[in-house]
Amino acid sequence: DAKTTQPPSMDCAEGRAANLPCNHSTISGNEYVYWYRQIHSQGPQYIIHGLKNNETNEMASLIITEDRKSSTLILPHATLRDTAVYYCIVRAYNNNDMRFGAGTRLTVKP
Amino acid sequence: DSGVTQTPKHLITATGQRVTLRCSPRSGDLSVYWYQQSLDQGLQFLIQYYNGEERAKGNILERFSAQQFPDLHSELNLSSLELGDSALYFCASSDGGRGTDTQYFGPGTRLTVL
Numbered sequence: 001d002a003k004t005t006q007p008p009s010m011d012c013a014e015g016r017a018a019n020l021p022c023n024h025s026t027i028s029g030n031e032y033v034y035w036y037r038q039i040h041s042q043g044p045q046y047i048i049h050g051l052k053n054n055e056t057n058e059m060a061s062l063i064i065t066e067d068r069k070s071s072t073l074i075l076p077h078a079t080l081r082d083t084a085v086y087y088c089i090v091r092a093y094n095n096n097d098m099r100f101g102a103g104t105r106l107t108v109k110p
Numbered sequence: 111d112s113g114v115t116q117t118p119k120h121l122i123t124a125t126g127q128r129v130t131l132r133c134s135p136r137s138g139d140l141s142v143y144w145y146q147q148s149l150d151q152g153l154q155f156l157i158q159y160y161n162g163e164e165r166a167k168g169n170i171l172e173r174f175s176a177q178q179f180p181d182l183h184s185e186l187n188l189s190s191l192e193l194g195d196s197a198l199y200f201c202a203s204s205d206g207g208r209g210t211d212t213q214y215f216g217p218g219t220r221l222t223v224l
Contacts, residue, residue, distance in 0.1 A: 034212075043112065043200050043215035044153070087153075097168060098143075098213060100153035 003027070004088045009105040012082075018075040020104050022088030025069040030092050033064060035073045037084040038103070044087065047073065078108045113137065114203050114216035122222045128189040131219045135182055135203030141165070142184040143204070143213060144176055148197035159184055160206050191223045 005023040012018040024033065034049040048055055048062045050071075055062045061074040075082055087103040113136035123129055135142050144156040146169075155168035159178035170176075173191075178184045188195060198220050202213040 036215075041198055041218070041220070043114070043202075043217050045112070046212055046214055049212065097155055097166065099155070102152060 003090050003099060004101055006086070006088055006101065006104045008102065009107070011107050011109055012075075012078045014080060014108050014110050015077055018073075018078040018082065018106055018108070020073040020075075020086050020088075020106060021070065022073070023070045024088070024090045027068050027090050028092070031090045032092070033062065033068075033071050034089045034091055034098070035060070035062065036087045036089065036100075037082075038087070039081075039084040044100075047086075078106075080108050080110065082106065083108045112214040112216060114201060114214055116199075116201050116216040116219050118219060119217070120220050120222075122224065123191060124224055125191055125193060127191050127223075128187065129191065129221065131186040131188070131199055131201075131221075133184045133186070133201030133203075133216060135184070135201075136214055138205065139203035139214075140182065140206035141204045141211075142178055142182070143202040144170075144184070144186050145200040145202065145215075146197050147200060147218075148194075151197075153200070156186070188221070193223050196221055196223045 035047040036044040038044045050062045064071045085103040087100050115134045117132045140161045143158045147153045156170040158165040162178050176186045198218045200218045202215045204211045204213045
């Protein structure tokens with residue numbers, strides 16, 4: 001029970017923006033949206049997180065809808081190295097239980 | 111590089127044996143988490159330690175145990191190993207709530223039980 005719904009796979013052309021959607025319609029007011037990615041069998045890599053405002057860092061942007069029921073992770077200029085499984089997770093601050101679902105397998109193509 | 115280290119990278123052993131996996135958290139992090147990733151189960155939270163004390167338990171089997179030492183490194187002990195225990199085991203660390211409490215993952219240990 002991962003509390004999020006993501007498409008199983010997506011393709012993106014190299015150099016274009018990759019927009020990865022996530023549905024979290026049952027999110028609670030104190031729950032954050034976290035994004036991680038896992039490249040092959042490496043350890044999951046933290047990307048970004050947010051509560052209700054849009055967030056941007058050196059890796060990506062996170063757009064959260066006003067009702068907080070869905071969000072989109074944006075990789076502005078995807079490269080081949082961004083090919084990975086992307087996980088969207090909702091988690092209360094300080095809640096130890098991070099529930100990873102199946103994620104979205106993003107394939108960046110030349 | 112997340113700053114979390116795990117040893118060994120690979121471990122091959124036989125059914126019925128016992129192994130110990132080691133994790134060193136990022137400098138300054140007080141919390142350590144253990145996760146198991148198998149092909150059919152995805153990433154599953156096992157257990158969390160905070161500053162030496164067990165903080166939370168997830169889907170951890172009774173044959174598995176963990177501890178966190180005074181220097182904050184952690185060990186995950188797996189005993190009476192079965193074929194189904196073959197998986198990737200990840201350790202993550204966080205500042206324990208003093209900051210963003212974001213979890214940063216290590217590179218993992220791949221356990222193969224033959």
